[in-house]
Amino acid sequence: xxxxxxxxxxxxxxxxxxxxxxxxxxxxxxxxxxxxxxxxxxxxxxxxxxxxxxxxxxxxxxxxxxxxxxxxxxxxxxxxxxxxxxxxxxxxxxxxxxxxxxxxxxxxxxxxxxxxxxxxxxxxxxxxxxxxxxxxxxxxxxxxxxxxxxxxxxxxxxxxxxxxxxxxxxxxxxxxxxxxxxxxxxxxxxxxxxxxxxxxxxxxxxxxxxxxxxxxxxxxxxxxxxxxxxxxxxxxxxxxxxxxxxxxxxxxxxxxxx
Numbered sequence: 001x002x003x004x005x006x007x008x009x010x011x012x013x014x015x016x017x018x019x020x021x022x023x024x025x026x027x028x029x030x031x032x033x034x035x036x037x038x039x040x041x042x043x044x045x046x047x048x049x050x051x052x053x054x055x056x057x058x059x060x061x062x063x064x065x066x067x068x069x070x071x072x073x074x075x076x077x078x079x080x081x082x083x084x085x086x087x088x089x090x091x092x093x094x095x096x097x098x099x100x101x102x103x104x105x106x107x108x109x110x111x112x113x114x115x116x117x118x119x120x121x122x123x124x125x126x127x128x129x130x131x132x133x134x135x136x137x138x139x140x141x142x143x144x145x146x147x148x149x150x151x152x153x154x155x156x157x158x159x160x161x162x163x164x165x166x167x168x169x170x171x172x173x174x175x176x177x178x179x180x181x182x183x184x185x186x187x188x189x190x191x192x193x194x195x196x197x198x199x200x201x202x203x204x205x206x207x208x209x210x211x212x213x214x215x216x217x218x219x220x221x222x223x224x225x226x227x228x229x230x231x232x233x234x235x236x237x238x239x240x241x242x243x244x245x246x247x248x249x250x251x252x253x254x255x256x257x258x
Contacts, residue, residue: 003192004029006061008091009068010043011036013165014106014184018065019043021185028192033057034068048087054094063192064095067106076132088140092147102154104191107141109161109177109204109213110134113254117176121214121253123159123202130254141202148200156191156198158205160184161214162231168238169231171246173255176213178231183207190223198223207231213253 005022009015010032019032019041033046046053048068058064070083088105095103113130115121129135137159144155161177164170169178179187187205194201201223204214210232219225235245250256 002027002029003062004060005031005063005065005192006057007032007065007067008034008046008048009066009106010034011038011041012067012069014160014163015065015067016041017181018067018185018188021181022188025185025189031057031061048083048091051090051094054091055097058091058094058098058100061095061098061100063102063104064091064100065104065106065188065192066091069106073131073133076136080132080136084136085139088143092143092153096147096152100153102156102192103144103147104156104158104188105140105144107137107157107159107202108134109159110254111137111141111159113252113256115253116251117213117253119253121204123204130252130256134254145200151199154196154199156194156201156203158187158191158203160205169235171248172235173246173248173250175209175231175235176211176253177204177206178209179205179207179227180229183227183229186227187225190219190225194223 005028007019010019011034022028022030032043034043037045070079072079110130111134112121112128113134114128127138129138141157147153148155161179162174163179167181206212207229208227209230238245
């Protein structure tokens with residue numbers, strides 16, 4: 001029997017790549033949901049504030065891929081907290097009540113964005129969010145930690161680096177944190193299929209970039225992730241072809257200018 005997957009934010013920049021890719025993969029029964037339905041893609045309507053709808057959509061689901069997000073870094077109390085943080089809590093509750101096996105959450109490199117660029121950051125290092133956006137990602141990672149420690153669900157958090165939407169890096173900073181579409185899809189599959197004994201995992205989601213800020217080599221042995229692409233090589237090719245590459249390096253991994 002195929003694993004049933006629910007992808008929230010299935011119409012979004014990253015979520016849609018995953019939604020279409022997993023459908024084409026053929027190994028899964030894939031359902032996509034977003035704040036607005038898209039009948040042409042089979043994406044149904046779902047609001048993370050609607051507990052009844054969440055309970056309905058998580059029935060019979062093996063793995064939830066949570067990529068829905070309200071993009072507002074300034075209005076923490078008005079939008080980020082109720083839309084993202086409270087929404088994640090309601091989704092976890094629905095998933096647990098319906099016996100979902102695993103939650104894979106689209107976290108962000110901004111959860112540790114205030115580490116400096118010359119520091120090699122590990123997933124076990126303390127949180128250093130560089131924004132309210134990053135702070136909310138930290139909270140949801142810890143929410144998954146709580147549910148996992150309580151034995152209710154397996155929880156994986158992918159701290160996604162740079163995913164611009166056109167499958168190529170555009171800046172020097174991207175060269176340190178970029179992830180390609182095919183590597184993103186592979187990483188998601190690795191998280192879905194990871195050993196049942198892995199109940200909680202934080203990891204950085206990047207391609208095999210030569211100048212990576214993060215150590216991801218251990219992921220091959222842990223979950224089978226073997227990224228195929230390298231932003232550094234693609235940036236070198238872009239420069240050789242005369243294309244503009246932004247020079248936007250900062251002292252902080254998250255790219256914040258202070």
